[in-house]
Amino acid sequence: MIDLYAAPTTNGLRVKITLEECGLDYTLHRVNMADKEHKSEEFLKLNPLGQTPVLIDQDTPAGPLTICQSMAILFYLCEKAGKFIPTDAAKRARFWEPVMHAATEIGPGYGTIPFITRWEQENDHAKEMFQQRYRTHMEHIDNILSNQKYYAGEEITLADFAAFGIITRGKSTYPEMSEGYANIDRWHDELISRPGVERGLDFGD
Ligand SMILES: N[C@@H](CCC(=O)N[C@@H](CS)C(=O)NCC(=O)O)C(=O)O
Numbered sequence: 544m545i546d547l548y549a550a551p552t553t554n555g556l557r558v559k560i561t562l563e564e565c566g567l568d569y570t571l572h573r574v575n576m577a578d579k580e581h582k583s584e585e586f587l588k589l590n591p592l593g594q595t596p597v598l599i600d601q602d603t604p605a606g607p608l609t610i611c612q613s614m615a616i617l618f619y620l621c622e623k624a625g626k627f628i629p630t631d632a633a634k635r636a637r638f639w640e641p642v643m644h645a646a647t648e649i650g651p652g653y654g655t656i657p658f659i660t661r662w663e664q665e666n667d668h669a670k671e672m673f674q675q676r677y678r679t680h681m682e683h684i685d686n687i688l689s690n691q692k693y694y695a696g697e698e699i700t701l702a703d704f705a706a707f708g709i710i711t712r713g714k715s716t717y718p719e720m721s722e723g724y725a726n727i728d729r730w731h732d733e734l735i736s737r738p739g740v741e742r743g744l745d746f747g748d
Pocket of ligand 1: 552553554555581593594595596611612613614
């Protein structure tokens with residue numbers, strides 16, 4: 544059995560969507576971040592950084608395996624299920640670029656925006672800079688998706704799940720940063736209609 548400790552944040556969404564898409568059984572332990580459950584003594588034993596998501600696979604040959612870092616979890620799940628990671632060398636080479644883009648650029652960049660906009664005294668320069676940076680990443684993905692069906696090529700991969708949670712949250716929370724990208728809209732509409740993605744988005748709210 545797999546236990547997932549998560550909240551419906553962009554990192555939580557990418558893991559829950561991947562679990563569903565991989566068809567793996569799991570139990571969701573919804574972490575109440577507003578109540579700071581992720582900083583509790585009990586949670587810090589799972590992840591000393593006090594961050595969600597955390598996944599525990601209870602049934603590995605070596606005993607329970609605890610994994611933090613959403614992208615590490617995605618790779619673990621896709622390898623376990625034997626899905627969504629290209630095996631062909633050329634396709635795999637193309638796959639790494641969107642994976643790294645989702646992990647190191649669009650994800651952390653997007654994550655900065657809510658903090659800036661929640662500051663008591665908003666910093667207009669920082670806000671504009673990070674919003675513009677987000678738009679640049681959206682434009683980049685939109686251009687990629689004008690030539691191919693999915694983020695890493697013609698097949699759906701882990702890279703799509705890594706980016707989807709961010710982009711879908713961006714669309715609902717910051718429509719002004721998410722409009723005008725027709726190819727992303729086409730990709731988003733297709734992904735959101737997948738039963739696994741639909742279940743992955745459901746945190747029971
Ligand atoms: N690089 C980490 C980032 C984890 C992260 O920032 N999680 C957020 C929720 S999406 C969190 O727990 N924030 C609370 C904190 O950092 O104190 C990952 O991909 O899992």
